[in-house]
Amino acid sequence: MRFACSPAFWTTYHLNMICLRLIRPSYLAKPPGRDTGHASIEKALASSDEKRLDGCIRTILRRLGGLPEARGYVSVFQDCRTSRSWWRGLFAEQVCRELKADEQKVWNVLRTNKIWEELTLCIIQRLTVVGDPKIRIPLIAYFAKKEPVPRGRDEIKSILSRIGQRTAYQNMGILSYEENLEIIENICS
Numbered sequence: 375m376r377f378a379c380s381p382a383f384w385t386t387y388h389l390n391m392i393c394l395r396l397i398r399p400s401y402l403a404k405p406p407g408r409d410t411g412h413a414s415i416e417k418a419l420a421s422s423d424e425k426r427l428d429g430c431i432r433t434i435l436r437r438l439g440g441l442p443e444a445r446g447y448v449s450v451f452q453d454c455r456t457s458r459s460w461w462r463g464l465f466a467e468q469v470c471r472e473l474k475a476d477e478q479k480v481w482n483v484l485r486t487n488k489i490w491e492e493l494t495l496c497i498i499q500r501l502t503v504v505g506d507p508k509i510r511i512p513l514i515a516y517f518a519k520k521e522p523v524p525r526g527r528d529e530i531k532s533i534l535s536r537i538g539q540r541t542a543y544q545n546m547g548i549l550s551y552e553e554n555l556e557i558i559e560n561i562c563s
Contacts, residue, residue, distance in 0.1 A: 375464070381450055384457045385439030402437040403430055451494035462490070468507065469514045472551045479518040489517060492530045501538045506547045512555035513537065516562065536561045 377383045391397045400411035409417070418430035435441050440449030440457075450457045462484040469475045483489055493513075497505035504510055516533075517523060524530050540546065540561055546554050 378457065378460060378464075379450060381440035381454070383439070384450060384454050388438050388456065402434045404437075405430075405433060448494060448498050451498065452491060458490075461494075465510070465514060469511050469518070472511050473515045473555060475515045475518050479523075480514060483514060483517040483523055486523060486525060488525060488527050489523075489530055492527065492534060496534050501534055503541045503547070504534065504537065508547045508549060508551060508554055509537065509541070512551050512558050515551075515555055516558045519559075520562075533558075533562050 388397070388402065392399050398411075400415060403411035403414045405411075405414050414430055414433070418427045421427065432441065436449055436453035437455055440454050451461055452458060462481075466477065466480045466484055469480050470477050493504065493510075496502070497510070504513065513533075524533065537546075537558060540557065544557075546557065549557070
């Protein structure tokens with residue numbers, strides 16, 4: 375798991391995938407929207423706009439493994455699609471194993487970009503205690519149980535803030551997954 379936090383690991387992984395012809399290099403250039411990666415590269419090379427070329431190169435580098443100098447280590451969790459999928463799968467597997475949560479609901483929660491972005495920003499930068507599996511796993515299970523699933527950034531930040539306030543005076547990392555799930559449900563209801 376330690377290696378999966380490293381942009382160098384994902385860069386090496388993608389380069390090997392390209393060498394083995396399992397993915398095409400242009401896959402890494404696909405911007406959001408309808409353009410293919412190949413079309414994005416062609417347009418960037420044909421353009422006299424330096425910003426367009428710079429944007430295409432940055433997209434490739436972010437998708438290749440991340441840009442830790444520009445984005446910190448959040449890039450591995452958000453920008454690099456393969457890594458993001460791997461981390462989502464790991465988190466879903468942990469939640470389903472430890473708390474017997476509904477697998478489809480957990481996946482739906484982790485595919486919600488606002489939840490994923492806020493969760494990973496907390497794990498890496500803002501509220502790192504959320505990265506503790508004893509807190510992260512019940513938190514994801516709580517999101518999966520909540521009807522409707524939180525979609526607004528303010529609601530998600532509010533839930534994370536309440537957990538941060540609780541951890542300021544209680545070491546939730548020593549409690550069981552079940553105890554933490556109960557605490558999260560109580561402070562967020």
